[in-house]
Amino acid sequence: MTETIPQARTAGDADITKPGATSGGLLVLAPLRFEARAVRRGLREASSRVQRTGMGATRAIKVAEEKYQDTFGTLIVMGTAAGLSDDLSPGDLVVGTEVSDGITTVPLPGADLLAAELRRAGFSARAGKIATVPKMIKSSERTRLAGEGYLAADMESAMLLGAANGRPAAVIRAVSDAGFGPGMVRGGLAALRSLRRAAPLAERWAAACAERTVLLAGPRSFCAGVERAIEIVERALELRGAPVYVRKQIVHNTRVVSDLEQRGAVFVDELDEVPDGATVVFSAHGVSPAVRAAAADRGLSVIDATCPLVSKVHAEARRFAREGYTVALIGHAGHEEVEGTLGEAPDSTVLVQTPADVAALTPADPSKVAYLMQTTLAVDEAADVAGALRERFPQMRAPGSDDICYATTNRQAAVHAVAAEADLVLVAGSKNSSNSVRLVERSQRAGTPAYLIDGASDIELSWLSGVSVVGLTAGASAPPAVVSEIITALSGLGAVTVTERVTTTESVQFGLPREVRR
Numbered sequence: 001m002t003e004t005i006p007q008a009r010t011a012g013d014a015d016i017t018k019p020g021a022t023s024g025g026l027l028v029l030a031p032l033r034f035e036a037r038a039v040r041r042g043l044r045e046a047s048s049r050v051q052r053t054g055m056g057a058t059r060a061i062k063v064a065e066e067k068y069q070d071t072f073g074t075l076i077v078m079g080t081a082a083g084l085s086d087d088l089s090p091g092d093l094v095v096g097t098e099v100s101d102g103i104t105t106v107p108l109p110g111a112d113l114l115a116a117e118l119r120r121a122g123f124s125a126r127a128g129k130i131a132t133v134p135k136m137i138k139s140s141e142r143t144r145l146a147g148e149g150y151l152a153a154d155m156e157s158a159m160l161l162g163a164a165n166g167r168p169a170a171v172i173r174a175v176s177d178a179g180f181g182p183g184m185v186r187g188g189l190a191a192l193r194s195l196r197r198a199a200p201l202a203e204r205w206a207a208a209c210a211e212r213t214v215l216l217a218g219p220r221s222f223c224a225g226v227e228r229a230i231e232i233v234e235r236a237l238e239l240r241g242a243p244v245y246v247r248k249q250i251v252h253n254t255r256v257v258s259d260l261e262q263r264g265a266v267f268v269d270e271l272d273e274v275p276d277g278a279t280v281v282f283s284a285h286g287v288s289p290a291v292r293a294a295a296a297d298r299g300l301s302v303i304d305a306t307c308p309l310v311s312k313v314h315a316e317a318r319r320f321a322r323e324g325y326t327v328a329l330i331g332h333a334g335h336e337e338v339e340g341t342l343g344e345a346p347d348s349t350v351l352v353q354t355p356a357d358v359a360a361l362t363p364a365d366p367s368k369v370a371y372l373m374q375t376t377l378a379v380d381e382a383a384d385v386a387g388a389l390r391e392r393f394p395q396m397r398a399p400g401s402d403d404i405c406y407a408t409t410n411r412q413a414a415v416h417a418v419a420a421e422a423d424l425v426l427v428a429g430s431k432n433s434s435n436s437v438r439l440v441e442r443s444q445r446a447g448t449p450a451y452l453i454d455g456a457s458d459i460e461l462s463w464l465s466g467v468s469v470v471g472l473t474a475g476a477s478a479p480p481a482v483v484s485e486i487i488t489a490l491s492g493l494g495a496v497t498v499t500e501r502v503t504t505t506e507s508v509q510f511g512l513p514r515e516v517r518r
């Protein structure tokens with residue numbers, strides 16, 4: 001599958017051949033002399049230019065027409081603006097997600113990346129809608145625009161963006177106004193200081209702009225166990241009403257957790273935080289028998305969202321322990337799934353994380369050793385530890401089928417295929433998601449730089465400099481919408497061609513527990 005997502009285009013530019021996305025350097029259009037001077041003082045690159053455009057729509061349209069076929073590669077409009085939100089202060093920066101003059105709206109999908117880069121550099125910066133208005137606005141107009149979700153108002157940006165002609169474009173406005181009076185001068189100075197300090201980051205944004213190919217790894221994102229766990233919480237909320245308590249994160253993803261929190265789920269670390277008689281959901285990672293017993297003692301109404309593939313490992317641990325085996329559990333210390341599995345047969349199970357741990361093993365009977373694995377390990381690393389175990393204990397028993405689950409295996413194979421062709425790999429997922437972290441490591445072992453990101457705003461612009469092919473995947477707990485959000489954000493830096501590399505297709509589905517069946 002191949003699809004091209006063009007850079008945001010402005011009205012009337014479709015029939016003009018545009019220059020290479022980044023050839024020609026950065027052009028900054030700044031309406032007022034003070035604004036242009038502040039930006040000029042902050043710029044570092046010889047290829048960057050600043051042009052003062054003059055105030056208001058008429059001058060802005062004239063400059064946009066003049067610059068339409070100029071040789072610059074990227075465009076940023078920088079200047080001061082009226083802040084429309086009470087929580088904005090003079091000197092704060094607003095990066096336009098879209099700019100509208102009430103007739104034409106120009107979307108700027110890379111705004112989140114630029115705003116996040118400014119925040120990482122210490123600015124108070126937000127991405128949001130900017131209104132271009134014909135004249136200085138009064139308080140009633142401010143209230144109306146704020147009500148429509150605009151963060152700032154200026155008098156030129158919508159028209160100046162007409163110069164972009166399909167090239168990457170952005171708008172950074174520094175909030176200046178605190179009403180008329182002495183505060184107005186102080187606010188203006190704060191805004192000019194911010195514009196000067198932000199200028200090098202505008203150049204960093206320009207350096208990250210390029211036309212790119214995004215190679216999507218397939219499969220990626222939600223697995224059957226995660227879909228089931230999320231659906232269990234959603235149905236529990238629907239059938240039993242909020243609040244529904246969930247022990248630990250239902251799956252290791254901040255977006256999923258905050259979405260469910262907004263709908264009435266309450267995430268707790270331990271059962272003593274759950275009120276008597278309440279409903280509690282056990283997460284997809286599973287729990288130990290001790291936790292089940294504690295919930296029963298408390299009379300809690302339990303709905304178990306443990307992934308069936310994790311339950312299978314628990315059952316194997318119980319079976320091997322019953323048969324008198326020492327169980328070597330290959331996994332990561334402290335992970336919730338590992339704690340749950342260790343709890344099934346604590347006297348018979350030993351955690352081994354590395355081949356060195358294998359050398360230190362002292363089983364009661366070396367002829368009765370079995371191994372199990374955490375479901376979300378790196379396939380190749382787990383094989384190394386299993387190999388060391390087999391060498392030391394040749395009679396060792398193995399699980400009936402692979403413990404590393406199909407979703408983990410498939411996502412690792414898919415990211416490996418994409419990493420071989422990419423300059424950079426982005427993995428959507430949260431830091432505590434084991435299978436997402438493994439995807440980053442797998443790419444890095446293939447020799448391709450890789451980063452774990454919760455969303456588009458975690459992308460650092462320096463990662464993209466010189467990168468023309470971006471590999472993109474998502475861990476089994478990361479929502480598909482995050483992948484779309486990342487592609488959209490990248491398209492704000494230049495046209496993006498999206499191609500999918502599918503190494504296998506998945507059709508696994510798990511049934512729901514009876515408590516939430518309709």
Ligand code: SF4
Binds near residue numbers: 223308
């Ligand atoms: S990653 Fe594997 S074990 Fe974990 S929830 Fe998904 S299918 Fe189940």
